[in-house]
Amino acid sequence: MIPRPPRSSEPTAAEASAWADVLVRRWLLHAAVLTPNGQWLVQDHPDGPVRVLTGPADVLALAATLQHHTRTMRPEIR
Template sequence: MARPRSGHRSCHGGIAIPARHPRTHAPSIAEAGAWADVLVHHQLLHSAVLAPTGQWLVQHRPESPVRVLDGATAMVDLAADIQHHIRTTRNDTR
């Protein structure tokens, strides 16, 4: 089976598809904060708090453990993963 090219990821059938919008720059703390606010507002996360160290403390549900994300990039990646999950599960139910 052929390996995915750079900037591509493999899907279920082994076909390489383009990665979701590859970044040209690292996200800022403000961008990560905006995504955190949206995720909490839409109840996709229970909480997301920026720590003084630049890490993000996130909790999916009130009873779930707190996860530590290492910086703005990790927060934006989490938002992208949540969006991807929503889109793929929504398509499965159609």
């Protein structure tokens, strides 16, 4: 795999919101809510614990982790 170049800017709240929406719609998260102070509350399952993410960078890191996990767990299709 070719490594990606580093980002030239910090992730924005809009970018984090878009990723959070995708994660919830694809059922990779049960809920993701932006709080007024810029933190995110995320929950994997309806009865699971609520985690606090400190900002947009943490949401994108979570999205990358979930994406990597789903790609490495499914069987190869060739």
